Amino acid sequence: MSKLWGGRFAKETDALVDEFNASLHFDVQLADEDIAGSIAWARGLVGAGVLTPAEADEIVAGLEQVRQELADSSFVFAPGDEDVHTAVERRLTEIVGPVGGKLHTGRSRNDQVATDFRLWVMQAIDQLQAHLADLQNALIASAEANLNLPLPGYTHLQHAQPITWGHWALAHFWPLARDGERLTQARRRTAVLPLGSAALAGTAFPVDREALAETLGLEQISQNSLDAVSDRDFVADFLYAATMIGLHLSRLSEQLVLFSSTEFGFVRLDDGYSTGSSLMPQKKNPDTLELTRGKSGRLIGNLTGLLATLKGLPSTYDKDLQEDKEPVFDAFDTLSLTLPVMAGLLRTLTLRPERMAAQLEPSLLATDLADYLVKKGVPFRQAHHLVGEVVQLAEDEDVPLTELTLAQLQGISDKFGADVTAVFSITASLNNRNVPGGTSAAALQTQLAQAKTAVTPTP
């Protein structure tokens, strides 16, 4: 079996070692980027006086043929194709003959793979941002359709204060907007050209690296060849952004699992986005939400695995770095399915306002009652205590807070007056929170408009 690096070896590698060393089964995904990088390099070698324009044309035509064969699956892999770079160059040389052997002049697989991978991550970010924007729009649509629909808000999963569906849905929009920004930042740090760094010390041929970067759509060139071949910050950035998306989707899922339960019943999942039980005929299970929640675990694993691989590596290339790709491919595949599934689930979700209304009980207004006393001049700390007594009395009497008599309330504080009944209104409570980011109808209109302008831009 002929190897790119076979010259100094007297003996074949062990078959298991070949298998162990090989990365073709996953890095074949980089084929398009590898070919784009090689075409740019061939042109760069003309500028450097290594190839004649005619030789470069031959090589480029050969690479285009390789691209075609890979696209239509007529490409036949050979046993010695240890990775995508080897496979492409081997086939190129079969097609164009010995001139193919000039392509790798002044280049190493170390700067080659770093370049390919960066190009791949950039297009992956573009695709994920399109999915992310679609999900953001689904949340905005859900918020807009029921902007002022009241439901209980929770802390510690206990009734806290009234909120609205629009407020709730937008609470899940903003984290995803930040994720979009994280991906944009990751993309900027990814769009750096390592090519020209060669194995570690820089290429010995005067290739115009700025021109290479421009041809490949990269924003800048790397400044240090040793760093360039080992820098996988962009991989960690990508995986961190992917992980945060996973965490945000997990939180949304968990909340919808609760809301769709028989006990809450605030929402009903569409049949198309739920599954049944093989044994219990009545079941409608939120598998899509549970899987989304579960898959955040593998995204975290992909990130931590990569970080563990990077820790302890010296600068320049070490074979450990071959372990950088599978977590990225897995994170991309995971999110490419999860994001559109979640968008579809939200677009088909049925809200059940009557079930939400049934839970809008008066204790949600306890803070408003304390605020009422504050407006009558009672210091908040004391008002909080007095309303605590009111809550206790209602519990002892086994009546809702709102059904205590004025006399009973005045028994606790003489600051309570007949106007206290105005406090016992969910709408008043919502509208009292008229700060940017609050629950009032006006604040929600503003927030909705802001969300619409904050959707992740897609290319």
Ligand code: ARG
């Ligand atoms: N398959 C390798 C990787 O993914 C390509 C670079 C190999 N470089 C080397 N010096 N062996 O990292």
